[in-house]
Amino acid sequence: MFTSVDDVSARLAETGYLASPAVATTVFLAARLGKPLLVEGPAGVGKTELAKAVAQVAGARLVRLQCYEGVDESRALYEWNHAKQLLRISAGRDESWDETRTDIFGEEFLLPRPLLTAIRGDEPTVLLIDETDKADVEMEGLLLEVLSDFQITVPELGTVTATRRPFVVLTSNAGRELSEALRRRCLFLHIGFPEAELERRIVRLHVPGLGAALTASVVRVVGALRAMDLRKVPSVAETVDWAHTLLALGADTLDEAVVQDTLGVLLKHQDDIRKATAKLDLETL
Amino acid sequence: MSDVAERITSLVGALRAHGVRIGTGESVDAARAVETLGLADRELLREGLAATLLHGVGQRAVFDPVFDLYFPRGVGGPDGGPADRAALRDRLAAALAADDPAALARLAAEAVDGLGGYGSSPESDGWSAYQTLERLRPQTLLARVRADVRGRGVSGAGFTDRLLDDELRRRIEEFRRLVGAEARRRVAERRGRDEIARRAVRPTADRVDFLFANRDQLAELRRAVRPLARKLATRLAARRRRAARGTIDLRRTLRSSLSTGGVPMRPVLRRRRPARPELVLLCDVSGSVSGFSDFTMLLVQALHDQFGKVRVFAFVNRLDEVTGLLDHGRADPEGLGARIRAEATLTGWHGSSDYGAALGEFAERYGSAVGPRTTVFVLGDARTNLSDPNLPAVREIAGRARRAYWLNPEPRAQWGTGDSAAPAYAELVEMHECRTARQLSGLVARLLPV
Ligand SMILES: Nc1ncnc2c1ncn2[C@@H]1O[C@H](COP(=O)(O)OP(=O)(O)O)[C@@H](O)[C@H]1O
Ligand SMILES: [Mg+2]
Numbered sequence: 131m132f133t134s135v136d137d138v139s140a141r142l143a144e145t146g147y148l149a150s151p152a153v154a155t156t157v158f159l160a161a162r163l164g165k166p167l168l169v170e171g172p173a174g175v176g177k178t179e180l181a182k183a184v185a186q187v188a189g190a191r192l193v194r195l196q197c198y199e200g201v202d203e204s205r206a207l208y209e210w211n212h213a214k215q216l217l218r219i220s221a222g223r224d225e226s227w228d229e230t231r232t233d234i235f236g237e238e239f240l241l242p243r244p245l246l247t248a249i250r251g252d253e254p255t256v257l258l259i260d261e262t263d264k265a266d267v268e269m270e271g272l273l274l275e276v277l278s279d280f281q282i283t284v285p286e287l288g289t290v291t292a293t294r295r296p297f298v299v300l301t302s303n304a305g306r307e308l309s310e311a312l313r314r315r316c317l318f319l320h321i322g323f324p325e326a327e328l329e330r331r332i333v334r335l336h337v338p339g340l341g342a343a344l345t346a347s348v349v350r351v352v353g354a355l356r357a358m359d360l361r362k363v364p365s366v367a368e369t370v371d372w373a374h375t376l377l378a379l380g381a382d383t384l385d386e387a388v389v390q391d392t393l394g395v396l397l398k399h400q401d402d403i404r405k406a407t408a409k410l411d412l413e414t415l
Numbered sequence: 416m417s418d419v420a421e422r423i424t425s426l427v428g429a430l431r432a433h434g435v436r437i438g439t440g441e442s443v444d445a446a447r448a449v450e451t452l453g454l455a456d457r458e459l460l461r462e463g464l465a466a467t468l469l470h471g472v473g474q475r476a477v478f479d480p481v482f483d484l485y486f487p488r489g490v491g492g493p494d495g496g497p498a499d500r501a502a503l504r505d506r507l508a509a510a511l512a513a514d515d516p517a518a519l520a521r522l523a524a525e526a527v528d529g530l531g532g533y534g535s536s537p538e539s540d541g542w543s544a545y546q547t548l549e550r551l552r553p554q555t556l557l558a559r560v561r562a563d564v565r566g567r568g569v570s571g572a573g574f575t576d577r578l579l580d581d582e583l584r585r586r587i588e589e590f591r592r593l594v595g596a597e598a599r600r601r602v603a604e605r606r607g608r609d610e611i612a613r614r615a616v617r618p619t620a621d622r623v624d625f626l627f628a629n630r631d632q633l634a635e636l637r638r639a640v641r642p643l644a645r646k647l648a649t650r651l652a653a654r655r656r657r658a659a660r661g662t663i664d665l666r667r668t669l670r671s672s673l674s675t676g677g678v679p680m681r682p683v684l685r686r687r688r689p690a691r692p693e694l695v696l697l698c699d700v701s702g703s704v705s706g707f708s709d710f711t712m713l714l715v716q717a718l719h720d721q722f723g724k725v726r727v728f729a730f731v732n733r734l735d736e737v738t739g740l741l742d743h744g745r746a747d748p749e750g751l752g753a754r755i756r757a758e759a760t761l762t763g764w765h766g767s768s769d770y771g772a773a774l775g776e777f778a779e780r781y782g783s784a785v786g787p788r789t790t791v792f793v794l795g796d797a798r799t800n801l802s803d804p805n806l807p808a809v810r811e812i813a814g815r816a817r818r819a820y821w822l823n824p825e826p827r828a829q830w831g832t833g834d835s836a837a838p839a840y841a842e843l844v845e846m847h848e849c850r851t852a853r854q855l856s857g858l859v860a861r862l863l864p865v
Contacts, residue, residue, distance in 0.1 A: 135452070135459055151458055151459065151462060152462040152465075152466075155452065155459045155462040155463050155466070156462060156463070156466040158451075158452075159448050159451060159452070159463055159466055159467070160466075162447075162451050163444060163447055163448070163451075163467075165444070170471075170472060171472075266653075304472075304642075304646070305645070305646065305649050306646065306649055306650065306653075307471075307646070310436070310470065313470035313471070314438065314440065314441070314470065317444075317466045317467060318465070318466055318469050318470055318471070319466055320472040320475065322472075326514075347574070347575045350575050350578050350582070351574075351575065351578065353578075353582070354578045354581060354582075357581060357585065359638070359641075361641070383573060383574070384573070384574040384575060385573060385574050386574060389574060410577065411577060
C-alpha cells in the first residue's frame with residue numbers, strides 16, 4: 131500500500147490530510163503489519179478524516195460503522211429482512227416448508243451491515259469503526275471476534291471469511307476506556323493537538339485566503355487557549371472554523387474587538403468564554 | 416541475540432517494571448516495527464515502538480524517558496570544546512527566541528556536558544540536571560528573549576503580543592525537560608541503563624501514592640481531574656441506565672396492551688424516580704493526607720451535576736463546611752488547599768488531626784446533613800494521634816446515612832499500626848484502600864450512588 135513513511139505523508143497530503151510524523155509512521159506500520167489501528171484523541175483532531183484520507187489514497191472503498199449507545203449485532207453485522215421474508219412466505223408458492231425456509235434464509239433476504247460488508251468482497255477496503263467508545267461493552271466482544279479471525283458466521287448461510295483483509299481503523303474519544311483485549315489487537319496511535327507549525331499548515335490548506343501572518347496569530351491564540359484550564363479547549367476543527375470566520379469578516383489582523391466577537395466559534399461553554407476573556411485581557415474594551 | 420533485539424528486550428523489561436503490561440505479541444510486533452522502519456531515524460523508531468508496545472496515552476509519559484535511555488540520541492558528550500556559561504546562555508536565548516526545538520535539544524546536551532558534571536572518582540561522579548539548571552538559570556532569560564522577539568517584530572504587534580510571555584515560559588519549561596532527559600541518559604551510560612530505568616523514570620501520576628506525590632505530580636493530577644470526571648460521568652450514567660432498565664412495570668404493560676387486543680406486545684419498563692442521590696464528604700486535610708483529599712474533593716466537585724446535592728466538610732481537629740469554597744467557577748484547583756486552610760476553621764488549640772473530635776463535631780453540628788438519601792464518604796488515614804476515636808459518633812453518622820464509606824490513602828498493611836484507628840472504624844463503615852488516583856477512580860465508579 132505504501133513504500134515508506136514519507137510516501138504515506140506525501141500521499142495523504144495530496145488528499146488534504148497533513149500527517150504528523152507519528153501519524154504517518156503508525157499508518158505505515160499498520161499497513162505493513164496488517165494490524166488494526168486504534169486512534170485515540172480529543173474530538174476534532176482529524177481521526178475520522180484520517181481514515182477517509184487513507185481510503186482515498188489507497189483507492190479503497192470506505193466502509194464505516196458509526197458506533198453509538200445501543201448499537202448491536204443487527205446494526206453492525208447483518209440482519210434478516212423480515213418484511214421481505216414475510217412477503218415471501220405469504221406468497222406461498224407450492225412447496226414444502228423446508229424449501230421455503232431454505233429460501234428465505236438465503237442471500238436475497240440478508241441485509242449486510244458494515245462489518246459483514248467490509249469482510250465480503252475482494253476490492254481493497256478501509257473499515258472505519260468510528261467512535262468505538264460510544265458503543266456498549268458487549269459490542270467490543272463482537273469486534274474482537276471479527277478482528278481476530280476476519281470471519282463472520284451466519285448460522286443459516288455458513289461462514290464468510292475475508293479473502294482480502296480490510297485496513298481497519300478504530301477511533302475513540304476515550305469517553306470510556308476500551309478493553310485491554312481490544313487494545314492488544316491494535317496498533318495504538320494517540321492524536322493530540324498538533325504542533326504550531328503543523329497546525330499553521332492545516333489552516334493554510336483549508337483556508338488559503340487567510341494571510342500567513344494572520345494564520346500564525348490564529349494558531350498562537352488557539353495555543354494560548356489550550357494552555358488554559360477550560361472545560362473544552364478548541365480543537366483543530368475549531369481552529370479551521372475560526373480561520374474561515376475571520377476570512378469571511380475580512381479581518382486582516384487580530385485585535386481585541388475581533389477576538390471578543392468571534393470567541394464563540396472557538397469556545398462552546400459560557401464559563402470558558404468568561405475565563406478566556408479575562409485571561410486574554412479582553413475586558414478592557 | 417543481536418544488539419537491537421537485546422535492546423528491545425531490555426526496553427520491554429523496563430516498561431514492564433513500570434507497570435506497562437506488554438505481552439509477547441507486542442514484543443514481536445515491536446521487533447517487526449524496528450525491522451520495517453530501520454534505525455536511521457530515531458523519531459520514527461520512537462513512534463513505531465510506541466505504537467506497537469503501548470495501549471493508552473497515559474503510558475507515553477513512562478515510555479519516552481525509557482526510550483531515550485535505550486535508544487539514546489548519541490553516545491558521550493557533544494563534540495566541540497567545553498561550553499562556557501555566558502556563551503551557552505546567549506545561544507539558548509537565540510534558540511528560545513527562534514522557537515527552534517532542534518537547537519534546544521542540542522543546547523540541552525551541551526549544557527549538561529559543560530555544567531552538569533560532578534564528582535571525580537568513578538564511584539561518586541555523575542550528571543545532574545538540577546546543577547545544570549541552577550548554573551544556567553534559563554528562566555532568567557525571559558526578559559531578554561522577550562525584548563529580542565519584540566525588537567525583531569516577529570511577535571506580531573498588537574493583540575498577539577500579550578501571548579508572548581506564556582509562550583516563552585512554555586519553551587523554557589520544554590528546555591528544562593530536555594535537560595532532565597539528557598542528564599538521565601548520561602548517568603545511564605555510566606551506571607548501566609537497566610538500573611537507571613528502574614529508578615529514574617517516574618511512574619505515571621495516576622499510579623503515584625498520594626502520600627508520596629511531589630508537587631509536579633500533584634499538579635499533573637489536578638490537571639487530570641476534568642478528563643477523569645468526564646469518564647466517570649459516562650460510567651455513572653451507564654450504571655444509572657442499567658439500574659433504571661431493570662424492572663418491568665406490569666400494570667402499565669397491561670394497560671398499553673389494550674390497544675393490541677390485550678396481547679402484551681411490548682413490556683413497559685418501570686421508570687425510576689429521578690431522585691438524584693446526595694453526597695457528603697468528610698475530609699481530613701491535615702498535611703500528610705492533603706494531597707489525597709484535595710484531589711478527591713476536586714474530583715467530586717467536577718462530578719457535582721451527577722448528584723442532587725453535594726456537601727463537603729474539611730477537618731483537622733475541628734470541622735467546618737467548605738462546600739462554598741469548592742463552588743463551580745470559583746474552584747481554582749491550585750489554590751484550593753490553601754484557600755480551605757485559610758478560610759475555614761479547622762484547628763483548635765493544636766495543629767494535628769483529631770478524628771474523634773472532628774467527627775463528633777460533625778455529628779453534633781451538621782447531623783441533619785445526613786439523611787436516608789445521603790451517601791457519606793470519609794477521607795483520611797484514620798491516624799488519631801492517640802486521642803479517642805469517638806466510635807459512637809461514627810456509628811451515628813453511618814446509621815443515619817444510606818451508605819457510608821471510608822477511603823484510606825494508606826496501604827492496608829499499615830492500618831492499625833501506631834496511632835491508626837483504621838480497624839476500629841472499618842468495623843463501622845466499609846473501608847477501602849485508596850492510594851492512587853487510579854484506585855480512586857475505580858472506587859468512585861463502583862461506590863458512588865446513582
Ligand atoms: N491533520 C489534518 N489535516 C487536515 N485537516 C485536518 C487535520 N486534522 C484535523 N483536520 C480538520 O479537522 C476537522 C475535524 O476532523 P475529524 O476527523 O472530524 O475529527 P475527529 O474525528 O478526530 O473528531 C476535519 O474536517 C479537518 O478539516
Ligand atoms: Mg470523528
